[in-house]
Amino acid sequence: MLSSIALRGYWSDCRINSGCPDVLESPQRQTLLFKDKFIWEKAIKRLIVRMSSHESYLNLKEQMVKHKHPAADRNKEPILDALKQYIDTSKEGSLLEVSSGSGQHAVHFAPHFPKIVFQPTEFESSSLNSIKVYRKDSSLKNIKEPHFLDVRTPVDTWINGTLKPNSLDYILNINLIHISEWACTEGLFKGSSYLLKPGGYLFTYGPYAVNGQITPESNVNFDKMLRERDPSWGLRDIEKELKPLAITNGLHLKNQHDLPANNKFLVWEKK
Numbered sequence: 001m002l003s004s005i006a007l008r009g010y011w012s013d014c015r016i017n018s019g020c021p022d023v024l025e026s027p028q029r030q031t032l033l034f035k036d037k038f039i040w041e042k043a044i045k046r047l048i049v050r051m052s053s054h055e056s057y058l059n060l061k062e063q064m065v066k067h068k069h070p071a072a073d074r075n076k077e078p079i080l081d082a083l084k085q086y087i088d089t090s091k092e093g094s095l096l097e098v099s100s101g102s103g104q105h106a107v108h109f110a111p112h113f114p115k116i117v118f119q120p121t122e123f124e125s126s127s128l129n130s131i132k133v134y135r136k137d138s139s140l141k142n143i144k145e146p147h148f149l150d151v152r153t154p155v156d157t158w159i160n161g162t163l164k165p166n167s168l169d170y171i172l173n174i175n176l177i178h179i180s181e182w183a184c185t186e187g188l189f190k191g192s193s194y195l196l197k198p199g200g201y202l203f204t205y206g207p208y209a210v211n212g213q214i215t216p217e218s219n220v221n222f223d224k225m226l227r228e229r230d231p232s233w234g235l236r237d238i239e240k241e242l243k244p245l246a247i248t249n250g251l252h253l254k255n256q257h258d259l260p261a262n263n264k265f266l267v268w269e270k271k
Contacts, residue, residue, distance in 0.1 A: 066137075067102035067130040071175075075263065076108045079174065079205055082257050082265040086170075086201055087113055093169035095119065096195065098151060098188060099176040101127055103134030110140045116170070117142050121149035121159070151176075151187035155194045168195045174205045177242075178223075181232035186245065193249035193270065202251060202268040205259070209237040219262050238266070 092115045100120035110118050122128045131146040147159045171192050177185050192202040207219050214220045214235055226233040236242055246268055254269040
């Protein structure tokens with residue numbers, strides 16, 4: 001407060017004496033002014049330090065909000081390679097990502113498809129906040145603000161009812177089907193049937209059972225662990241569960257790709 005008053009007085013004296021040099025004629029006054037200037041500069045430096053510390057705190061807080069999953073870093077490139085086989089980069093399009101997780105995938109994929117507008121969604125609030133930070137840090141123009149989404153709700157209410165029937169080119173879902181109740185998978189396929197354009201693709205990624213068989217042993221153990229944690233979770237069977245569900249919703253399995261770590265990338269096409 002003292003330095004602030006002194007500074008205001010200094011500029012008042014400058015105006016009264018028609019210029020600062022005249023004010024400094026008195027040695028005593030010169031000493032006082034330089035003393036006040038020193039006090040003021042110290043106050044400014046303390047303020048800068050405090051602001052820097054606050055900025056560092058905000059940066060640290062932001063980094064804590066920004067989730068980083070090693071699995072996402074490992075699988076993002078193989079998934080991207082698979083996506084490149086199906087996404088048409090020559091024309092504008094739209095992609096809804098259901099259960100986007102941390103946001104790592106969206107910011108990794110979007111630069112490779114500049115004409116595709118990505119719409120991330122999440123159920124978990126902490127993940128939504130993480131996506132927001134990734135999106136902000138990426139400065140990518142083709143990633144929209146993330147929205148809350150519960151796939152069990154009626155599809156015409158998704159993202160506040162802004163998604164129209166037959167409006168999307170692609171829907172992407174990574175690692176949801178096996179770690180959620182069956183109603184979520186039903187909602188995903190039903191929503192895809194409603195939202196995708198004819199010929200549009202639903203991409204799903206994760207571990208699956210095939211004709212009642214789970215391989216290798218690590219996936220067997222993983223399935224057991226999931227069901228112990230929640231009986232409604234577990235690896236879904238492509239032939240016995242997912243294909244019939246797809247047919248019911250006007251989709252069919254166009255292709256499947258074996259990816260690293262015993263995961264599959266499934267391509268479902270809307271008829």
